[in-house]
Amino acid sequence: MKIADDNMINMKWTDIQTAVDNKAIVLLPLGVIEEHGPQLCLGTDIYTAQIICSKVKEGLEENGVKSIIAPPFYWGICQSTRGFLGSFNIRMETAENLVFDILKTLHDFGFNEVYGINAHGDIEQNILFMNSFKNAYEQIGLNASYCFRKEVLHHYGLTGNEEYICPVSPQEIIVSVAKESDVHGGDIETAIINKYYPAYVDVNIAKKLPAITIESGKEMEWILGGKTKEMSKDGYIGNPSAYDQVKINEHIEDTANRYIEAISNKRKNV
Numbered sequence: 001m002k003i004a005d006d007n008m009i010n011m012k013w014t015d016i017q018t019a020v021d022n023k024a025i026v027l028l029p030l031g032v033i034e035e036h037g038p039q040l041c042l043g044t045d046i047y048t049a050q051i052i053c054s055k056v057k058e059g060l061e062e063n064g065v066k067s068i069i070a071p072p073f074y075w076g077i078c079q080s081t082r083g084f085l086g087s088f089n090i091r092m093e094t095a096e097n098l099v100f101d102i103l104k105t106l107h108d109f110g111f112n113e114v115y116g117i118n119a120h121g122d123i124e125q126n127i128l129f130m131n132s133f134k135n136a137y138e139q140i141g142l143n144a145s146y147c148f149r150k151e152v153l154h155h156y157g158l159t160g161n162e163e164y165i166c167p168v169s170p171q172e173i174i175v176s177v178a179k180e181s182d183v184h185g186g187d188i189e190t191a192i193i194n195k196y197y198p199a200y201v202d203v204n205i206a207k208k209l210p211a212i213t214i215e216s217g218k219e220m221e222w223i224l225g226g227k228t229k230e231m232s233k234d235g236y237i238g239n240p241s242a243y244d245q246v247k248i249n250e251h252i253e254d255t256a257n258r259y260i261e262a263i264s265n266k267r268k269n270v
């Protein structure tokens with residue numbers, strides 16, 4: 001699978017017209033270009049978002065809902081990994097306006113519903129996405145919903161009932177054997193890229209990487225960045241070497257299903 005497979009960027013304008021005529025909903029893959037340790041490509045997050053969008057599209061189709069995947073958006077903020085080569089940092093305002101313009105363009109095309117599917121955890125990035133979706137909803141009347149993890153909504157002062165939020169249930173199955181959770185570039189991300197884009201991961205390096213955890217109480221130091229190289233000189237937190245024990249098919253299927261459920265619930269209220 002290449003990033004552009006099953007995506008608008010491979011289609012003709014007439015195909016986009018057909019999707020509009022069919023009242024297709026739009027899935028917008030969101031991520032960032034960021035270092036992911038010495039074993040993984042910079043595009044790990046946006047590749048992951050595109051994989052999930054493809055699976056969500058298939059599942060929606062089975063439920064009789066037509067969808068189309070918009071060009072991947074992969075610019076934004078890398079607070080925790082800032083300072084590593086490969087982590088691009090775009091001003092929040094620039095990225096927020098750019099996402100808004102993309103949503104506005106989709107609305108101008110004739111689409112009425114857009115769902116943002118993000119695979120990058122940065123706090124500021126999440127805030128800017130929410131702002132863009134909120135502004136698109138309020139200013140242009142687009143049913144723009146940012147799919148966001150239910151369990152963290154309260155940290156952002158949200159309830160999940162906001163028109164521009166599509167709450168996604170947390171994962172309940174265990175897909176990893178690693179004791180060290182995959183905070184960044186760990187076993188799960190390594191497994192995803194190894195399955196779908198094997199040319200973009202070096203598993204020989206992954207197998208040799210020691211597990212790295214964040215000392216208890218230092219989580220915010222990682223999240224806010226600035227000391228990342230002291231915490232992990234190679235730029236990952238987790239256990240990449242356990243990538244081959246991740247239940248990758250179950251993980252992707254479960255993730256896609258939770259998005260499908262979230263979108264279906266949201267649509268009942270649109």
Ligand SMILES: [Zn+2]
Nearest residue numbers: 044045185189
């Ligand atoms: Zn990532």
